[in-house]
Amino acid sequence: MQLFDNPASPFCRKVDVLLHETGQSADVERIPAVGAPTDPSRMPVAHNPLGKIPALVRDDGGTLYDSRVICRYLDDRAGAGLYPAPPRLWEVLTLEATADGIMDAAVLMVYEARCRPEAMRVAAWVEGQWAKVARALDALEARWPGHLAGPLDMGQIALGCALGYLDFRHGGRDWRQAHDALAAWEADFAARDSMVATRPEG
C-alpha cells in the first residue's frame, strides 16, 4: 500500500499511530505530500480528487480517504478493535470527530498565517477558530475523562494527535490551562511508543 503522508499533519499522524499500534507500519510505502491547495504539484490529485492527505492507495489500486475512512479500513484489516461494537462505537466516533474538529480549526489557523499576506489576515476569523478549539477542550475536560480512562480506541488516538498538534503549532496558547484532567491524560498518552515515534519535528 502507498500512503500519501506528511509528518506535520495531525490527520496523517492518526494513520501513522494506528499503523504503529497495530503492527502494520511495514505494510505501507510513505509518499511525501502536501494537502494545501496553494501547492497543487505536491497534492495526490491523481488518487484523491480533493488533493487532500492522508490518502491510502490499496494494493488492488483503489484509494481511500479521508483519515477516518483510512483508519477504519486499517483497523478492520488488522482486526484490532480500535472501533469497538455499539454502543461504545458511538462514543468513539464522536470523540474522533471532536478531535478532528480541533485539528481542522488548528490547521486553518496555521494556513491563514502561512498563505495570506499579513495585511489580508482576519484576526476575528483566527480567534473564531481558536474559540472552537477552546469549547471542544472544555467539553472534553468536563465529560470525557471516564472514556479516556478506558481501553485504547481510535477516538483516543485522534485526541492524542490533536493535542500534540496544539503543542506543535500553537504552543503559545497554553491549551493545558484549566484542563487538568486532559493534560494528565495527554502526558501519559504522549509517552506511548507510537506517539513518540510519530512526534512531528520542526
Ligand code: BEZ
Ligand atoms: C503543518 O505544517 O502544520 C501541516 C502540514 C500538513 C497538513 C496540515 C498541517
